[in-house]
Amino acid sequence: MTDLHPDDSATRPTTGWSTLHRHHLGVDIGGTMTKYAVVDTATGTPTTPVLQVPTPAPATPEAVGDVLTVLVEQLHSHPQAPAPDASVGVALPAIIRRGIACSAANIDAAWIGLHVEQFLTDRLGRPVHVLNDADAAGLAEVRYGAGRGTAGRPVAGTVLVITLGTGIGSALFMDGKLVPNLELGHLELDGTKAETQASAVAREREGLDWPAYTGRLQQYFSHLEFLISPDLIIVGGGISARHEHFLPHLHLDTRIVPAQLRNAAGIIGAARHAYLSAPSLQ
Incomplete structure (x- = not known):
């Protein structure tokens, strides 16, 4: 099970991809649209506008990987861009087990059996952490939204x-x-x-x-x-x-x-998952 509440101070640097970053790019891939934003994982607040682009049709891994590559490159020039080695969180409409897609809902069947995390990490040149889209929305609500307690x-x-x-x-x-x-x-x-x-x-x-x-x-x-x-x-x-x-x-x-959190929940939860998956939190 995934722990929702590690230390959120997010200040101790390590090396390479082990750097613990506070700001991460969250991406929510839907059957029609792909939404994305940079998220401050300490507060669950998008620090850029929540943007969206059409999900490619067919939504093959290669086509989606091309779209994500463009999104990451566009963010490099944004004042709120995350650090170059900050990981990317991706919410995918699929069952995800140890980084591998075991189903595909409203996306191409070519995802099934693919090690999605490795595939997207290789394409983007930075670590990518993937989870089921409903799990991402839940992660956001429980940490920052209606499920947040005292x-x-x-x-x-x-x-x-x-x-x-x-x-x-x-x-x-x-x-x-x-x-x-x-x-x-x-x-x-x-x-x-x-x-x-x-x-x-x-x-x-x-x-x-x-x-x-x-x-x-x-x-x-x-x-x-x-x-x-x-x-x-x-x-x-x-x-x-x-x-x-x-x-x-x-x-x-x-x-x-x-x-x-409404339509931003998947984005926020994906970014939160990227933060939780940092090697320095393991």
């Missing part, structure tokens, strides 16, 4: 972060430690995947009004509550901006709150 530490206990979008993303944390690659959108409800019934896209596709959609979410979150018994549920994704239409109408024993 004294800036993550909320104690079990925290579940669910993102409602094209599908359903999920991230689970236990006492501030990430349990990676949970795919709770693939749980079955009424014989079909939950994300085909309860995602934000499912609501739009079927033209569901808010009461009907809330009923779908009630069934899904009740199931999650029974399986996991979380202490807190955080709901993200673009639809969380309209949380007043559904969250107050859910009946759960678990406290459930909207995410705070």
Whole structure:
């Protein structure tokens, strides 16, 4: 599991790629758009505008690598550019195990089986650290957003972060430690995947009004509550901006709150992952 709260002083230099940097580039690769920014990992605040470019189609590793190379080169001239040897954090819509992609959602299947971290490190000429996109969003929310407790530490206990979008993303944390690659959108409800019934896209596709959609979410979150018994549920994704239409109408024993970082969560979480993965923190 990934520790969310190492020493954040981020001041002791070492050598080469072991330098512990505070500012990292975070990249969130989506099926349609790729978003990026430089992030101050002490505060979780983007220090550059959050920008986006179209994700190449098809989104092969080579094509995405070309885009990331251009983004990194563009940042060299920016006043808030990270140090030349600062690592890059990348959120990818894939299961990531020890740097290797084991699935591919809305990106080219050529990613599957690829050692993504090594491939992108070689392409960019600087260390790259990759994690699942839902895990990245959760990492940001638990450290800097709705899951942040007293004294800036993550909320104690079990925290579940669910993102409602094209599908359903999920991230689970236990006492501030990430349990990676949970795919709770693939749980079955009424014989079909939950994300085909309860995602934000499912609501739009079927033209569901808010009461009907809330009923779908009630069934899904009740199931999650029974399986996991979380202490807190955080709901993200673009639809969380309209949380007043559904969250107050859910009946759960678990406290459930909207995410705070919205569309920047994946970028911030990717940058945080790059910081946590620095060799001097190992």
